[in-house]
Amino acid sequence: MTSLGSHGDLDPIDAESPAVQLDSRMSKTLHNGLEILELLAAHKYGLTVTEIAEGVGVHRTVADRLVRTLEAHRMCRRAEGKRIVLGGALVSLAGAVEQDLRELVEPLLEELADATSATAHVAVREGENAVRALLVIEPRNARAHVGFHAGQVDPINKGSAGLAMLATMPPKDGEREEIALARARGYAVTSGEVTQSVTGISAAVMTRVSGPVSIGVSVFDARHQDRLGDAVVAAAHRLGALLR
DSSP states (O other), X not given: OOEEOTTSOEEOOOTTSOOOOOOTTSOHHHHHHHHHHHHHHTOTTOBOHHHHHHHHTSOHHXXXXXXXXXXXXXXXXXXXXGOEEEOTHHHHHHHHHHHHHHHHHHHHHHXXXXXXXXXXXXXXXXXXXXXXXXXXXXXXXXXXXXXXXXXXXXXXXXXXXXHHHHTTSOOOTTOOHHHHHHHHHSOEEEESSSSTTXXXXXXXXXXXXXXXXXXXXXXXXXXXXXXXXXXXXHHHXXXXXXXX
């Protein structure tokens, strides 16, 4: 499958998402339908049926039939200018996936919190410009610790969770020095950006379930950043293995 650029130009598919190779035991129709959803997910302002046909590599009539079927299941809908965008039914599916992710990661996060005596957290990307705390676990063995709640939303360009996710992307002109540093050492560090006097240390995990996920800790005492960074990276590797 190819992907459409922001102006409809055909670009090679992202190297992070290699095209699925269809074989004789697979359903070509379902395969094409899923490719349409992936294509729409990469274009938040939607695509025309013609653009979808070009992106998936099928005739326009076939694309129209597939889109109408996805519409019937509320997987996509028609917006202004006859552009097709993702539909509301995907929200329910995403919620179920996030619940599974919470259950999967909670024991690992508890171990990280207790091992570092720090508040541990997992965050997911929220649209283009924000991250949301999916799960927060407080340490059971610390006299004092950072407190915040799951569901907190912060700008992606502030705080270690967002910078760790941005570090998974290719370098960009003008990007923050902290992002390049996170890319080099495997984890991001910020101090006082989200909460005053709090240092965050996070590492990213790439997953096909929900895009980049970050795992990290938040502490008042930032004297042992290297040790905390090593613990966070080890937790990220473990989470990555669980999400394969």
